[in-house]
Amino acid sequence: xxxxxxxxxxxxxxxxxxxxxxxxxxxxxxxxxxxFDHMGKETQAILRADTLxxxxxxxxxxxxxxxxxxxxxxxxxxxxxxxxFRVNVIESAIPEGLKDKMxxxxxxxxxxxxxxxxxxPAHEASTTFEITLLRTEALQTESRVLTLALEETEELKxxxxxxxxxxxxxxxxIDLQRVxxxxxxxxxxxxxxxxxxxxxxxxSMKKAITICNVMEIDRKEWLSQEFGNRTAYLLFVGQFMxxxxxxxxxxxxxxxxxxxxxxxxxxxx
Amino acid sequence: xxxxxxxxxxxxxxxLALLLLTSCYGxxxxxxYHDINEVTIxxxxxxxxxxxxxxxxxxxxxPVIHSTMGDAGSYEYTxxxxxxxxxxxxxASLDDFVVSHEKDLVYxxxxxxxxxxxFFEVTDPSTGVTWIEDFYLQVVSQGxxxxxxxxxxxxxxxxxxxxxxxxxxxxxxxxxDLWKNVDFExxxxxxxxxxxxxxxxxxxxxxxxxxxGSYSISGNDFHIGEDTDLKWYFGTATDRIMIAxxxxxxxxxxxxxxxxxxxxxxxxxxxxxxxxxxFSFPINILDGQTEFRAAPxxxxxYTYNDSGDDPYxxxxxxxxxxxxxxxxxxxxxxxxxSLMQCSGxxxxxxxxxxxxxxxxxxxxxxxxxxxxxxxxxxPKYYLxxxxxxxxxxxxxxxxxxxxxxSEARFFALHPTYNxxxxxxxxxxxxxNLADPGTATxxxxxxxxxxxxxxxxxKINNFWGTPGADVFMYDLVVCTNRKNTTADEQDxxxxxxxxxxxxxxxxxxxxxxxxxxxxxxxxxxxxxxxTD
Numbered sequence: 001x002x003x004x005x006x007x008x009x010x011x012x013x014x015x016x017x018x019x020x021x022x023x024x025x026x027x028x029x030x031x032x033x034x035x036f037d038h039m040g041k042e043t044q045a046i047l048r049a050d051t052l053x054x055x056x057x058x059x060x061x062x063x064x065x066x067x068x069x070x071x072x073x074x075x076x077x078x079x080x081x082x083x084x085f086r087v088n089v090i091e092s093a094i095p096e097g098l099k100d101k102m103x104x105x106x107x108x109x110x111x112x113x114x115x116x117x118x119x120x121p122a123h124e125a126s127t128t129f130e131i132t133l134l135r136t137e138a139l140q141t142e143s144r145v146l147t148l149a150l151e152e153t154e155e156l157k158x159x160x161x162x163x164x165x166x167x168x169x170x171x172x173x174i175d176l177q178r179v180x181x182x183x184x185x186x187x188x189x190x191x192x193x194x195x196x197x198x199x200x201x202x203x204s205m206k207k208a209i210t211i212c213n214v215m216e217i218d219r220k221e222w223l224s225q226e227f228g229n230r231t232a233y234l235l236f237v238g239q240f241m242x243x244x245x246x247x248x249x250x251x252x253x254x255x256x257x258x259x260x261x262x263x264x265x266x267x268x269x
Numbered sequence: 270x271x272x273x274x275x276x277x278x279x280x281x282x283x284x285l286a287l288l289l290l291t292s293c294y295g296x297x298x299x300x301x302y303h304d305i306n307e308v309t310i311x312x313x314x315x316x317x318x319x320x321x322x323x324x325x326x327x328x329x330x331x332p333v334i335h336s337t338m339g340d341a342g343s344y345e346y347t348x349x350x351x352x353x354x355x356x357x358x359x360x361a362s363l364d365d366f367v368v369s370h371e372k373d374l375v376y377x378x379x380x381x382x383x384x385x386x387x388f389f390e391v392t393d394p395s396t397g398v399t400w401i402e403d404f405y406l407q408v409v410s411q412g413x414x415x416x417x418x419x420x421x422x423x424x425x426x427x428x429x430x431x432x433x434x435x436x437x438x439x440x441x442x443x444x445x446d447l448w449k450n451v452d453f454e455x456x457x458x459x460x461x462x463x464x465x466x467x468x469x470x471x472x473x474x475x476x477x478x479x480x481x482g483s484y485s486i487s488g489n490d491f492h493i494g495e496d497t498d499l500k501w502y503f504g505t506a507t508d509r510i511m512i513a514x515x516x517x518x519x520x521x522x523x524x525x526x527x528x529x530x531x532x533x534x535x536x537x538x539x540x541x542x543x544x545x546x547x548f549s550f551p552i553n554i555l556d557g558q559t560e561f562r563a564a565p566x567x568x569x570x571y572t573y574n575d576s577g578d579d580p581y582x583x584x585x586x587x588x589x590x591x592x593x594x595x596x597x598x599x600x601x602x603x604x605x606x607s608l609m610q611c612s613g614x615x616x617x618x619x620x621x622x623x624x625x626x627x628x629x630x631x632x633x634x635x636x637x638x639x640x641x642x643x644x645x646x647x648p649k650y651y652l653x654x655x656x657x658x659x660x661x662x663x664x665x666x667x668x669x670x671x672x673x674x675s676e677a678r679f680f681a682l683h684p685t686y687n688x689x690x691x692x693x694x695x696x697x698x699x700x701n702l703a704d705p706g707t708a709t710x711x712x713x714x715x716x717x718x719x720x721x722x723x724x725x726x727k728i729n730n731f732w733g734t735p736g737a738d739v740f741m742y743d744l745v746v747c748t749n750r751k752n753t754t755a756d757e758q759d760x761x762x763x764x765x766x767x768x769x770x771x772x773x774x775x776x777x778x779x780x781x782x783x784x785x786x787x788x789x790x791x792x793x794x795x796x797x798x799t800d
Contacts, residue, residue, distance in 0.1 A: 232540045236504035236549035243550075269557055269604045 032076025033159030034085055034150055035175040037126070039071075049162065050174035056135050057186030057205065058220065061213035064135045065112075070178055072118065072150065074125045075160045083120045086151040087129060092179065094145060102181070103138075105146035110134055110182065120156065133182060140206075143183035150176050184209065186219060191228020199231075199238035201264040206255045211237060214244055238267030306338035306393060310402040313389060318405045321378045323489060324413040324433045324444055330374040332389060332402070346372045347390040350406060352383055365450050379431070379444040380408045381490035410489040414734065417475050417486070417794050418747070418763060419458035420786025423755040427458040427479060428786040429491060431794075432763060443782055445759075453494045456481035461792035462515040464542065466526045469730040471543040473797025482509040486794075503538070503548045513565035517542050517729050520573040520582035522601045526729075527586075529569070535562030535591055537606075555590070555597065557605040564589040566628035568638035570657045571684075571727065584657045585609075587638055589628065595620040596640075596653075600660060609662060616667035617653060626650070627680035630657075632727055632741070634685040639702065641670065641680050641689070648675035652689065652705040672698045672708025679723035684742055688772055692723035697746060701772050711776040712766065714748055721761070721788045722747035734795045743779065744768055747788040761785030 036050070052068075059066065072087075092104045107113055112132040120127050131148070138144070152158045161173035188203050200207065212219050215237055221227050228234070242263040245252055252261040262268075312332040321328050334344065348369040355366070368376050374389075385406040392399040415433035422428045431444040448455070456479030464485070465473030474485045476499060483499040486492070500506040511533040518527040526542035537553035540546045553563045568587030585598040588606050596609040596619040609619045623642035631637040636657035643650050654666020670691075677691040677698075687702040690711070697712035697720070714720070723746050728737040743765040750760040765780035 230545050230547065232543075232545050232547035232549070233504070236547055239549050240504065 030076065031157055031159060032074060032079075032083070032155060034072050034074060034120070034152070034156045035158070035160050036150065036178050037071035037073050038162075038175065048179075049164065050172075050177055051179045051181055053185075054133060054180055054182045055185050056139055056182060057184040057209060058223070059135075060216075060219055061209065066133050066135075067130050068133055068180065069128045069130050070148070071126055071128045072120070074120050074156070078123050078125055081122050083153075083155045085118055085120070085153050085156045086116050087118055087148050088116060088151055090147050090149045090177070092145040092147040101141075102143045102145055105144040105180075105182070110136060110144045111146055131180075133180070135182075139182060139184045143181055146180040146182070148178050148180070186212070187223065189223050189228055191225060195231070196228065196234065196264075198264045198266040199234050200241075200267070201262055204254050204261075207261055210252065210261065211241055214241060235266060238263045239269070242267045304338060306336055306396070306398070308334060308336045308391060308393075308400045310334060310389065310391065310400060313402050313404050315402070315404055318407050319387070320407045320409065323378055323380055323382065323408050323410040324415070324431060325435060325442075326378050327435060327442060328374060328376045328378050328406070330389075330404075332372070334372070334391060343394065344372075345392040345394055346370055347388075347392070348374050348376070349388045349390070350376075350380065350385045351388070352380075352385055354383075377433075377442045377444050378408060379447055382408055382410045384408075413489050413491075414794050414796055416745075416763065416791055417461060417491075418761065418785055418791050419461050419477055419789045420758075420761060421457050421789050422758070422786065423457075425454065425457055427455050427477060428758070429477075429486070430761075430785050431491070432782055441780060441782055443784060445784065446786070447491045448493065451493065454481075455479055455484060455493055458789040460512075461790040462512070463729065463792050463795060464515060464517065464528060465729040465795055465797060466517070466542050467519045467729055467731065469733050469796060469798045471798060472546060473730060473795060475792050475794045476512070476515065478512050483512040502540075502546060505548075505550055514567060516567035516569060518567075518569040518586060519571060519729060520584070522583050524582075527569075527601075529567045529586065531563045531565045531567065533565075535564070537563040537588060552599075552605050553588075554605050556607050561590040561597070562592050564591040564625040564628075566625055566640070568628045568630055568640065568655065568657075570636035570638075571630055571632040572634065572636055583660050584636055585660065585662055587628070587640075587655060587657075587662070589625040589640070591625070593620070594622045594624065594645075596655075598662060611655070611664050612661050613663040616664040621651075621653075623651060626677075627682075629680075629682040629725075631682070632684035633731075637665075637687070637702075639666070639682045639689060641691075650674045650677065652700070652702065654702055666702045666705070668705040670700055670708065671706040672700070672710075674698075674708065678720065681724045681744060683744075683768060684725055684727065686768065686770060686772075688768075690723065690744060692720045692746065694719055695748070697723060697744070697766075697776070699772065699776070709772075712746060714746075717751055718748035718762065719751045720746060721749050722791050724791070726791070726793045728793060728795055730795045730797075734793075737793075737795075740765060740793070742768060744776070745791055747785075747791055749787050753787075758786050759784045761788035763788070763791070 094102050105111055111134055114131045118127055118129045158176055161175035163171055163173050165171050186205050186208050192203050212222055245261055253259060254261050310332050313330060347367060349366040350368050351366045387404045387406050389402045390399050413433060415431050418430040420428040420430060429447045431447055432441050433444060435442050459478045459480060461475060461477055463475050474487055476483060476485045484493050485497045485499060487497050500510045503510050512530055513533045514531040516529040518529060521527050528540050528542040528546055530538040535553060536551035538548040538551050540548045554560050566589060570584035573582045583601060585600050588597045590597055597606040598609040599606040621642055623644050625640060626643050627641040629639060638655040638657060640653040641650055642653060650670040652666055652668055652670050656663045656665045673693055674691055676693040679692040681690045689700045689702060691698050695714040695716060695718050696710055698708040699711045700708050726741060726745055728734050728741045731737050746764045746766060748762050753760050763782045763785055764778055767777045767779045
């Protein structure tokens with residue numbers, strides 16, 4: 001009997017201790033929403049934080065299409081079933097002063113048609129969708145802009161976004177859309193100055209792109225400081241390019257359409 | 270009865286039955302006992318690691334063999350040294366790692382850095398039984414320098430021999446056939462040269478030209494392969510580059526040495542001698558107008574003027590138009606060579622009408638350039654002396670060369686003395702630059718030998734190469750035994766001769782190393798920047 005009493009007493013105490021450790025967690029019970037991932041720039045709530053520059057100029061010339069992945073995040077609860085939403089192409093707001101250099105991207109020309117219906121899969125808190133961007137000749141002179149906007153649903157609403165205010169006091173929720181701006185910009189390499197001007201002449205982006213295309217130079221390598229240190233090789237590139245330019249018919253002109261493209265004085269022999 | 274007790278009784282009964290059963294087996298008693306030979310090997314240290322320097326240490330192990338039977342003198346021995354990471358799945362074969370079949374190992378270590386396991390195998394040929402003792406070897410590289418000798422194996426491959434020093438830096442050691450296990454078809458050798466600046470700051474490697482291409486020999490393990498093909502240095506090269514001459518001009522106005530190359534088509538290239546070296550378009554275009562075929566020689570200064578001229582190093586480089594038979598020169602500031610203009614007295618016409626067979630320059634003492642030209646219509650050879658100066662050239666020697674020069678196969682200009690040597694089949698003659706008409710025989714070798722190399726070896730990294738102040742002034746003469754069959758390999762002999770300052774002094778042999786392959790060319794591997 002004594003033993004039975006001890007067992008019962010122990011069980012009661014154990015039950016008390018167990019329940020004492022259990023925590024009541026307040027889980028989110030509200031609605032769920034979607035927003036574009038910040039891409040590591042959480043703190044930047046600036047006007048163009050929703051803009052994604054896509055520099056074709058830094059990609060080798062023979063590559064004519066590239067896939068761009070965009071991530072959409074969930075705010076709210078994950079579920080044990082898929083939830084669908086849409087990403088739509090909307091009209092791009094091109095500033096008045098840029099309209100001669102920037103045009104709206106055209107489906108089938110500047111990007112491939114894509115599946116606008118997306119899914120936040122069951123048990124997942126985000127999803128990505130891909131869009132295939134196309135490189136055209138027109139990018140040499142004009143950039144192309146493509147604006148993608150999320151469309152909310154009953155299950156996935158717009159519950160969160162950073163917000164910016166422009167000069168006209170218009171408020172914009174910048175994480176509900178992404179503005180993809182494609183151009184052929186190839187920045188001037190840091191090493192193109194001083195003696196390199198004697199090899200390549202004055203810098204122009206068209207000249208740099210022509211050099212990279214003709215010499216099949218990887219553009220990321222081109223922009224590296226290490227590449228600029230290879231002066232003897234650069235001299236060969238300059239001399240080769242001048243010979244190549246001399247053979248072109250019709251001749252190659254700079255961006256102004258009037259100045260004949262030439263290399264620097266060291267490449268003239 | 271408990272199960273455990275039942276189990277114990279059953280096991281006891283089974284054991285008893287087994288014993289009773291075996292007792293019935295009859296022993297036929299057909300035994301024939303033989304003593305077996307027991308061999309023990311002593312004298313190999315298995316407790317410690319043998320630590321050696323690559324291309325500097327001769328590993329010597331003298332094991333003692335004890336055997337209970339048999340004649341130890343009839344045993345066969347094999348020493349193998351196998352890298353720890355050797356993999357038979359990647360084509361490694363045990364035969365590749367044999368370094369000796371002698372009982373006592375005397376092995377000049379020619380292995381790359383790394384850890385190895387050594388095996389000493391003793392085989393009794395009468396029984397085929399082998400006893401093996403192993404040991405551990407660690408190879409460390411301290412940077413290998415020495416004479417590289419390119420030898421023609423006769424099978425379309427090059428045998429590369431190295432004459433280095435032992436770990437004490439005293440005695441010469443021959444490391445034969447460094448590429449024995451190299452799986453790369455480099456071709457038959459034609460010439461060797463060394464590329465490097467005067468402080469080995471940026472670049473330094475020996476290079477080999479064969480009948481199929483030109484390759485640098487990289488690293489302390491003398492690597493050669495597609496990745497060391499020198500065609501990668503040439504923007505205009507296609508599938509190969511055939512280098513006929515490579516010359517380093519140590520002192521230039523840009524303070525970076527020039528690397529000149531003339532290929533076998535007479536194309537002239539120039540780039541900086543650094544880790545940024547890259548050859549652009551050839552510049553064998555007279556005044557940028559007319560292409561010429563350059564003879565495979567470059568005359569440059571190996572010294573500089575420290576009198577205060579600015580820039581110090583503005584010496585012309587001399588070339589020779591093979592078809593126009595004329596001297597050309599080029600200053601650093603000019604893009605192309607021009608017809609050579611000489612100041613001061615005119616001893617000869619720069620358009621010589623003769624064929625260039627040799628050109629070289631002094632080292633450090635002055636900027637003397639000496640060329641030897643052959644008359645195309647007679648067996649006559651002429652010596653041309655040119656003294657380079659600050660943006661100028663003066664003629665200071667000229668005359669017909671005396672002696673049996675029509676039989677000359679090689680010419681060599683002493684780095685400092687005003688003497689020229691030429692070698693015939695097995696003799697070497699000395700010519701005073703001021704009196705080229707008189708040639709004195711200074712070396713006479715056995716008629717069974719044929720001279721394959723006669724040269725002085727300039728050292729670019731002079732101050733960083735131990736011993737350069739001595740051996741750079743030695744005349745290198747290599748010979749091959751004549752009338753040998755193609756499969757006879759160790760027929761080459763390497764010699765160094767001490768050259769006296771007085772032209773009347775006798776030339777004395779100071780080094781002689783035999784047992785090399787069929788020698789084609791020699792170059793000294795200096796201490797490079799990565800060694």
